Amino acid sequence: MAPRTYHVLLVGASGYIGGTVLNRFMEIVDSLPNIASISFLIRGQEKADKLKKIDGYRITSVLFDTLDDTANVSNICSNYDIVVNAGTGFHPLGAEAMVQGLGKRLAATGKPTWMIHSAGGSNVYGKPITDDPPRAPRSFDDANGEEMYEFMKTEQARDPYPQREAELRVIETGLHTGVKTISVHVPTVVGHGKGSFAVGGVQIPQMMHYVLEKGYGFQFGDGSAIIGICNVPDLADVYILLLRHILADGGRQLPTGKAGMVIPHTARITVRDLAQGCLDVAFARGLLPKVGGPQEMDIRQIPLQQIADELFHGNTQVAEKGWGGYWIHKPTLARKLGWKPTKIITDWSKEFEEELDAVLDGRRADNIGATIASKSNTAKGI
Numbered sequence: 001m002a003p004r005t006y007h008v009l010l011v012g013a014s015g016y017i018g019g020t021v022l023n024r025f026m027e028i029v030d031s032l033p034n035i036a037s038i039s040f041l042i043r044g045q046e047k048a049d050k051l052k053k054i055d056g057y058r059i060t061s062v063l064f065d066t067l068d069d070t071a072n073v074s075n076i077c078s079n080y081d082i083v084v085n086a087g088t089g090f091h092p093l094g095a096e097a098m099v100q101g102l103g104k105r106l107a108a109t110g111k112p113t114w115m116i117h118s119a120g121g122s123n124v125y126g127k128p129i130t131d132d133p134p135r136a137p138r139s140f141d142d143a144n145g146e147e148m149y150e151f152m153k154t155e156q157a158r159d160p161y162p163q164r165e166a167e168l169r170v171i172e173t174g175l176h177t178g179v180k181t182i183s184v185h186v187p188t189v190v191g192h193g194k195g196s197f198a199v200g201g202v203q204i205p206q207m208m209h210y211v212l213e214k215g216y217g218f219q220f221g222d223g224s225a226i227i228g229i230c231n232v233p234d235l236a237d238v239y240i241l242l243l244r245h246i247l248a249d250g251g252r253q254l255p256t257g258k259a260g261m262v263i264p265h266t267a268r269i270t271v272r273d274l275a276q277g278c279l280d281v282a283f284a285r286g287l288l289p290k291v292g293g294p295q296e297m298d299i300r301q302i303p304l305q306q307i308a309d310e311l312f313h314g315n316t317q318v319a320e321k322g323w324g325g326y327w328i329h330k331p332t333l334a335r336k337l338g339w340k341p342t343k344i345i346t347d348w349s350k351e352f353e354e355e356l357d358a359v360l361d362g363r364r365a366d367n368i369g370a371t372i373a374s375k376s377n378t379a380k381g382i
Contacts, residue, residue: 004111005036006247009062009080011098012087013040014047017118017186019195020236021086022051026059028240034247041076050196067094077101082114082246086239089118089163089186096169103177112180112250115170116242119183121228121263121329122321123164124148126155129220129304129324130316137326142185142333145259161317175257182242182260187228187327189235190351191343192358198365203227203322204274204355205364206311211278212359215293218302220324223272228265228327234341238264238334245337253337264334267345271323275299277352285356 010025012018022040029035039060042048048061062076070093077083078101085098095117102113126135140148149171156164167183174181193199211217219225242262245251254260269277279297282288289295308319345351358364 003034004250005034006081007037007079008035008039008082008084008243009077010038010040011083011085012118013042013051014195014197015087016193016195016198016201017189017232017235018086019197019199020193020232021084021239023194024233024236024240025243032244032247039080047197067091067097070094070097073097074101074104078104078108080113081105081109081111082116082243084116084239084243085118086116086236087118089120089166092162092166092169095166096173099170099173099177099179099181102179103173106178112178114246114251115174115179115181116239117167117170117181117183119167119185119261120163121185121187121327122318122325123152123161123167123185124155124329125321125325127159127320128225128326129320137328139328139330140263141330142261142263143330143336145255145261145333148261149258159317161321171257171260180251180254180256180260182254182256182262184235184238184242185261185263185329186235187230187263187265189230189232190345190355191231191233192354192363193232194236200358200364201232204278204352205359207274208278208282208352208355208359208364210311211275211282212287215288215290216298216300217275217279218307218323219271219275219299220304220307220320221301223270223275223299225271225324226268226326226328227271227274228263228329229267229269229345230265231341231343231345234266234339234343235264237341238262238339241334241337241339255333262333263329263331264339264341265327265329265331266341266343268327269348272299273348277348278356280349281352281356 013022039062041062041064073094074097077098083098099115102115106113124140152164170181188203189201245254304316304320308314308316312319
């Protein structure tokens, strides 16, 4: 009997992570088994034409207008066996529609379908600043995904959060329809992206922009919040690794549903150290101090609402979780499956130098407010 072949749809190909996933896919596509076709979901013919020039090998573009048109999204996804959502994690109905479409495909063909979904570490955070009374941060191991799922269910009931809602909808719609699902809990991503459009991450550039504009860094409380870090090519390899397992043997080694979560990271840094690193390079380059600003390196405790208003369109949820959470999780599963990250950050000064250069060159747009924290939660950059 001939081996099964798969039709794969990539969502987010014009984004920072998704563009790097597409680039990595094209580098190794000939080594991936059982691929029938690869398509990418894209908004706008101009973007589609640019991506098509990367490599015409078995790639087709699928145009759409918005994830808000869930009927269209579902119909598109019903033509595929695997959907890799490497785009937004903040569109619950759009994510649910992708799984519903895969459910239609399963019903029509009788063959398993898969969703690899981009979630985020903040989905398993509580409210690190505004909880009353305060709760100690939780540490999770992705070898026990069901514990993470139960926490998210409980936490969503007390603190509704769009990104967590999206992941829960993916899991529960998958369980209802029979679609196999697995989530990638994306940490703070660093490094230069390999895509054709967005090429920069969010948090280090965001702090760097803030430091250069204000002349000082910010933190909540004592700045002990912890950020998990992964280099973008290494993160892209996690998506490729999961895809490879599905293509090779139907994903026999992959946990799915309530247990299907991966927490990849290669380093951690406190918010205070991150702010200090940005200040160090800015002062060393002579970009600080500013006239009329602090003349010495300064990291200030800034109120949550003020940071939310200045950086997140007023969204205190994302500001609190992004800059006040504790990434103390254990990344067991990806390495067990064969993930071999190539960049383990040991020289943070070099990392901050590279990010400062990228900010000054205009390669790091400060766009988090528009992409994940807007009150409409409309997906952008897909």
